[in-house]
Amino acid sequence: MRIGNNHLSGFSALDRRLVDGLAEAPSAMTAFHEAVHSLAVYRSRSTANSPARNPAQPKGGDGKHDGGAAGGGTGDGSNLFARAVKYGLCLAGAGCAYNKIANDFPLSTTSLHDGRKGFTSNERLRTAQAKAREYYTRYHAASPEAQRLNGRPLIPIRAFGDNQFVTMIDYRAATRAHVARLADSTQARRSLILNLACMKGHLVKDECVAKYRPPQVPKDPDLTKSLLYDRKNKYALTGVLNEDTGAYGYTSRSAIQPFVNKGAQHFRDALQREKGLTFKQCTETLEALLDKDCTLSEEAQFAAGQTILNFRQVYAAEAHWGNAEKVVMKTLAEHGLLSLAETEKLDATLMFEDPHKNKLKRNTSLMGPWLHKLDTRLQEMRSAYDPAVVEDLNHRDIADMKNLPIAHFKLNEKGNGFEDCSGLGDSFTCANSVACINHARLMSGQQRLSKEEVIVVISCLNAVYDDTSSIRHTLHEVARGCFAGAGYAIEDADAFYSDVCQKAAEEYYGGRNLRHS
Known part of the structure; x- marks a missing residue:
């Protein structure tokens, strides 16, 4: 089987998508680059050994026999290259899976490669909370009809936060943004000032x-x-x-x-x-x-x-x-x-x-x-x-x-x-x-x-x-x-908790969906 340029361009596009997904997994990226290097080596070898591209053909002999040998060499090179591609893609897939589990696990709000102790830093959660604030603002700026049409997540399986959210970090970020806005008012400020005066005696x-x-x-x-x-x-x-x-x-x-x-x-x-x-x-x-x-x-x-x-x-x-x-x-x-x-x-x-x-x-x-x-x-x-x-x-x-x-x-x-x-x-x-x-x-x-x-x-x-x-x-x-x-x-x-989860989910997924609409 011969792989043409159109196939290779497809692999290149796939490689780019895989690299994007592996950006946060250094070890996976290293393995992926090694695999890509191996592909280049295999391809160069199969090209160099291909009789169809070798001008120095041996003289004499049966033309039919020689043609069969040439065809067999090309097939071996193509098969070798295909196996190398498969090997590289397997490595890339494993890297993506590793990154998903280590740094973007649905049950967790932390990541392994957090630059700290591992699974302790709040950086991932803070990033999600910043996005949740954007979604909240976008959702409440939209019309009631747009809110109604976009208030549900694209993924129907919701297993977190009173069964309203797709992942734990969605739940944590969305409820944080919602509850914070509940108290961001002049009445809340007056209440807290009174409490503080009473607290101090x-x-x-x-x-x-x-x-x-x-x-x-x-x-x-x-x-x-x-x-x-x-x-x-x-x-x-x-x-x-x-x-x-x-x-x-x-x-x-x-x-x-x-x-x-x-x-x-x-x-x-x-x-x-x-x-x-x-x-x-x-x-x-x-x-x-x-x-x-x-x-x-x-x-x-x-x-x-x-x-x-x-x-x-x-x-x-x-x-x-x-x-x-x-x-x-x-x-x-x-x-x-x-x-x-x-x-x-x-x-x-x-x-x-x-x-x-x-x-x-x-x-x-x-x-x-x-x-x-x-x-x-x-x-x-x-x-x-x-x-x-x-x-x-x-x-x-x-x-x-x-x-x-x-x-x-x-x-x-x-x-x-x-x-x-x-x-x-x-x-x-x-x-x-x-x-x-x-x-x-x-x-x-x-x-x-x-x-x-x-x-x-x-x-x-x-x-x-x-x-x-x-x-x-x-x-x-x-x-x-x-x-x-x-x-x-x-x-x-x-x-109160049930109400917060329901409304926060509508705001979070509604605001996120409106970004893509």
């Missing part, structure tokens, strides 16, 4: 304290005068970029970096370094951003999320209003502003989860605890079981680190799709934080947070937690924690 009224009789009251309710106001706590690194992992926070566990236990002292030292933030620093950053705009921008939401998490540690300190769960929540429950039955449901997603529940549907890490235990035991052995080292590695301050997962996904309750998963259960941290805000509002003579105001807090906390870090909470977990902490039902959070 500037609006506390003696008559409110006397009316609600909290079991614990600080000597001075103005937290800006407290020593803890400018002291770093365990949330000091939340939302702070980690240069090693390329994500926020203290650490990230991945398939390339499965062991993350460096001891409690290392964790404390990391919190106290220059990058760690105090409640005061977070507040000052937030106030500066609030002064810049008349709405609540994404930057302000992010700063507010950091502020709220650090505020909770200061507000619920023993020297101030008391433990968030044992004192603050109890006070709210006594006055009908919080349901302890609803907050107990948050614990049920991790600490007391049904042991008969399918492991693939649990909000717990499958490999994390085993890897943590193995890592800890190996380090203990290397230290010859030094008591100080053993205590440091097993300290309660880092006990939750064992639940950090390698992969952030689980089967949904119906078993017909996947959901984002932190491995840490529904966010009791968010519940405590919102309960502290409501408590501060109560002591300041303000009404509890409305559902609309709860959504503003959700957007702020989600802005910080929507990252590739291992120490995070998903949107659904944040929503459940915030609604329960504000005195509403878990079902309210579930309804």
Whole structure:
């Protein structure tokens, strides 16, 4: 079989498409270039050995026999070249498959070749979020008819985010853009400014304290005068970029970096370094951003999320209003502003989860605890079981680190799709934080947070937690924690989450489809 120039031009076009697909896989590109080089060598050899192009033919002999030999030589060269092409295309296909799995896997939001630890950097997620903002803007700029015609993905299989999205990164990027826009308003800004004043203790009224009789009251309710106001706590690194992992926070566990236990002292030292933030620093950053705009921008939401998490540690300190769960929540429950039955449901997603529940549907890490235990035991052995080292590695301050997962996904309750998963259960941290805000509002003579105001807090906390870090909470977990902490039902959070997924999917795929229409 002879391959003509038109066939070769077809292969060239295919080569160009394959090279485009392999641009992010260096090892695959190397293999592909070697294959292309081999093709050139094979082709040159078959051309050089072809009797049809060799002017020096041997004299004499049977013409028929000579012609057969010439034809056979050409066939061998063509077959060799065809096999080389097949070999090259197989290598290229393998490279494409490798790149898809390593750097663009549908279940993941990270990539192997991220220039960091591998499967830890948030670069891929940030790129997707930027596109999602463009899609959101394009969708809402279109006519209602164009929105209706383009609001569904071209791929009908949707197995992520309440079965509304094609891939996990589509879900993460689209919901981040949607929730951020929900809170980008003047009303949200006013609500947050009021919350901040209450949180700092500037609006506390003696008559409110006397009316609600909290079991614990600080000597001075103005937290800006407290020593803890400018002291770093365990949330000091939340939302702070980690240069090693390329994500926020203290650490990230991945398939390339499965062991993350460096001891409690290392964790404390990391919190106290220059990058760690105090409640005061977070507040000052937030106030500066609030002064810049008349709405609540994404930057302000992010700063507010950091502020709220650090505020909770200061507000619920023993020297101030008391433990968030044992004192603050109890006070709210006594006055009908919080349901302890609803907050107990948050614990049920991790600490007391049904042991008969399918492991693939649990909000717990499958490999994390085993890897943590193995890592800890190996380090203990290397230290010859030094008591100080053993205590440091097993300290309660880092006990939750064992639940950090390698992969952030689980089967949904119906078993017909996947959901984002932190491995840490529904966010009791968010519940405590919102309960502290409501408590501060109560002591300041303000009404509890409305559902609309709860959504503003959700957007702020989600802005910080929507990252590739291992120490995070998903949107659904944040929503459940915030609604329960504000005195509403878990079902309210579930309804909010379902609505967000549906609308975010329409905006994301609608905006993307409109680009091609």
